[in-house]
Amino acid sequence: MKRALVTLTPPESKRLIAKAVVAMEEVQHALKHGFVYIATGTTAAYIAEELLGEKIEKEKWTVGTISKGRTCVTPKNTWPKHLVLYKGKPFEGEPIEALKEMGPKDVFIKGGNAIDVNWNVAVFAAAPDGGTIGKTFGWTITKGVFTITPISLEKFVPTPVEESAKLTGIYSFDWGTGLYAALVPIPHAHPVTEVEAYRILADVEAIPIAAGGAGGAEGSVTLVLKGEDEAMEKAKEITKAVKGEPYLKPYTEDCAVCPFAKICGLGSGAF
Template identity: 30%
Template sequence: MKQFFITPSAGKRLIAHGILEHPDIKRVLNHGILTIIAGTTNGYIAEELLKSIGEDDFRHDGFFRGITVPPSFNHEKIEKMRESFPGDIIIRDGQWEPGKTIFDVLNEIGKGDVILKGANALNIKKRKAAIYIGHPEGGTIVASLQAVVGRRAKLIIPVGLEKRVPGDLDKIAAKLNSLEAKGPRMLPVVGEIFTEIEAIKVLSGANAELVAAGGVSGAEGGVWLLVSGSKEEVQKAEKIIDSVSREPPYTI
């Protein structure tokens, strides 16, 4: 067994590498519709997936709708970036369709197609995620659920362990959605959770568990993972984690 520290940005890159090796992603990447809904973690995933089909020009900068920044951040910069929003990433039968969003292809997404949507809260123990809602019609997650629940598309939720919340997400959402509450609403969703832990498993075969967290000088939000398995699996995991460990912080 060996412990490793992973920063939030390194975790995003690790998740992206893991998603690239996910069986459902490999399948749909060649045959079907893969929708990557804009978000910070999904930006890293989009980079890796597009690179795998020969599209090297995409950069994750600006690939988001809602985003959390410090109170001192210049919000005018975010608004300017929204003006040049590139759309979600739609890959149909291995071909990228630039400029489209999930709303453009929603009625075409069907059984076996895959939607990647990030989250704002994660209950690790219950394997459940929740998403902040800012749009009065429910935003991209409500649109996604039309295809997931209505037509059996698959929802995968790539989310970093930094988003962990110990409480009951259903009860939290009930409070945030109440008449008395202010700010974003929340929707708990059912889908396949994919964190740094799942990425390590897919990429190396090793098991990982969260054992500690936090730090300073850029390590804020980072996590300590205890990785176990055969000698070969742990060595492979170490090599993979080392390859992303110096990923620069996400900036806009």
């Protein structure tokens, strides 16, 4: 049994998690026989890159974002469409048509903003119609679609998400440092963190032991890896492959033209 100490920055974690999600049996089966629906988001953009084999401007592959020290949105003129694959190729219809056809053997992938002590996940929603999760949740949960939430332990929160969610909502705040949002738990999700990623990709145990950093390591996760010789060699190669993944560039809407200005502490002038 060997042991290693590994620190991953947020982009390195996202790349690792993306590789693991693509390698999952459920995803591989859906790529061959059915639908893989990837809802937009920065973490999901890494998965899209791994699946498509091409580079994406990942900071633009989202609507909601936490950037520049605030909850915010990206410029409306670059809001992306969800990526839907059917038998490994781009689905020609609208995403809603895919949702109508999907079932338990298909895969729905949606990133999150929080993972709690019980490994439950939640995501922010700021649009009055519930945004992505509001528009897709009914279809996925009712039909038992296999739902994956790729999420780094950088987003670990000590409060159970079902409790913290009760404190939120776009009209629940008097002031704030950015866009107001509701935290929406995803109770049927299968989270994939760095822990699951190392198990999927190398069959080693990953134990989170520290978090945070400075000087380009902010938001990092430090883990101890444990496993047999061959598995640990594989884990080393995987770690080498993701180290050096660059940070995303800040990319947010101009407050003067933001369609969400009225539900934002900055846009409304409340802060």
